[in-house]
Amino acid sequence: MSLQISINGQLVPKEDAKISVFDHGLLYGDGVFEGMRSYAGKIFKLDDHLDRLWDSAQAICLEIPMPREEMAEHCKATLAANNIIDGYIRLIVTRGAGSLGLDPNRCSNPQVIIIADKISLYPAEYYEHGLHLVTASTIRNHPAALNPRIKSLNYLNNIIAKMEGLQAGCVEALMLNHKGDVAECTGDNVFIVNKGVLSTPSTDSGILEGITRNAVLEIADQLGIPTRQATLTRHDLFVADECFLTGSAAEVVPVVQLDNRTIGDGKPGPITKRLLEAFHKLVRQ
Template structure:
C-alpha cells in the first residue's frame, strides 16, 4: 500500500507524521472522503470546493493548487492499482511546537490515502440497518461551525461508542434544542405523509454532498422535500427512514431505539420503503451517468 505524503508517494510503512503535528495534538485540520467508481472520482470538484471552504473557515492555507490536488489523488490511486476505491484526503495545520497558536506551524501536512472499496453487506440495503437516537448531543453550531469538515471528531466518536454498545450500526444525534441533526457519519432523511424530510443546515449539520444530490433527485422525481427542524417523535412516526453519505450512498434504516435519558424504552421499526429504493436506484444511475460523462471527455489523469 502506498500513501501520498506532502509531495511524494511513499510506502505506507514510511508514511509517518510527527508527534508534534497539530493535527495529532489538537485535531487541527480538515479532510474529505471520496468514492472512486471505475477510475473516476465522483464529484471531485465538489469535494475540493468544500475542502477549500473548510480551510478558509479555520484559516488554513492549502499547500497545493487544485490541479495538483487532483494529480496527487490520481497518482495515489495509480500507485495502489485501484479503480474502485475510497479516498481520504487530509490536511493538518502541520508540524509545530506545543501550543494553540496556528503560527507555530510553518507548513501544513498533506496526506492522501486510498483503499479498495468493499461493498456494504447486501442485507443492509435489503433489510435496513439498526440505529439509535444518541444521548450525545451534537456540538453547538455556534461553538464549532458544522460547515468545517474537521479532524475534531470526538463528539461523533462518543455517539459511535454508544451505538456499538447498543449493537447497532449508526447513532442519530440531536442538537441542544432537541431537534434531529445527523448521524455520526451520515445525513438522515425520513418520509412522513409522502413528504421527504431532512434536517436543515440551520439545525447544525454538515451539508453533505450526497445529501444535496438526493434532494435534487427527489425533486426531479416528483417528490416534495421539506428541510427544517424535526423532533425524534416525527422520526418515529415516519413511514420510512434512510441515511446517506459518500460511500454508503442511500441506506435504509429499519429500527430506531431512543437512548436519550427520557425515552430509553422507545423503539420504532421501519420497513425498507419504496422511496428509499427509488432514490438509491436514481442515485446509482446518477453515478453511472457521471462516470460515463467523465470518461467521454477524453483521457483522464488516471490514464
C-alpha cells in the first residue's frame, strides 16, 4: 500500500500528493514546519510542537487554516493510516500559491501537509561510539535577519553548513552565531557536561528552542543533575568532559570529537548515557 499523505486534511497516496508550483513554500521557503516523533503510537510532545508551529507562523504573519485540535487529529490520523507505531511526522504549513513576486499578500490557500514515515537519522554505531564534528564556517542566521527560533521552510543556512560537515567526513557540523559563540548544529541542539554540570546555549545565542532539548533539561532536573543555559564557546566544548546533541529525529546522540580534539576520554560519558536511558523511558510512558 502506498504511503498516505495528508493534504489539507485529505489523505491521498504519495504519488498523488501535490501542491502548486506557484506555492511560496516552494518558490521562497515561505512557510513553517515541525518534525515530530511517535513512540508506541503516541506523538511525543505534540502540544509543545503545535505551540512552536503556531509561534513560528505568528512570527511570519502566516495564518494557519485550521484549529489546533483539528491539526492534532490529522497528525494522529496520518500515523494511523500508515500503520506507523514508532515513526516520524513532518508537519508543514506553506504560504500557499501566489505570483512569482515576493508579495505574500498575493498568496491564497495556505497548504497543510502531513507526512508520516519511519526514520533513522544516524546508524546505531554513532549512539554507541559517538559522533565526530567539525565547526562550519557558515554561521547561524543573525536573529535580526531570520531568527532561528522560527522553524521556517528556509533551511539553506543549515544545509550549507551540513555540506561543510559532510565534505569533512562528518555527519554533523557545529554552527557558531554572529558573535562567534556556539549556537547549535545543523539540525540538533548542543549540550556539554563539565564537572557534573550540564550546559547548553541559551535561546539568545541564536538557536531553535528544541523540544527534545527542553525535555532533556527537565529530565536532568528530575535526576538532580545541575543545569545551566548560558553562552558557550568552542573552547568550552574542547575542554568538556562530555558532549551530546538532541533533536526530534536524532533523539540524544553522543559527541566524542570536535575539530580533531577528543572530548573527554573519547567515549560517550556517564551522564550522557544516563540521560539517554531516561529519555528512552520518558518517550514510552
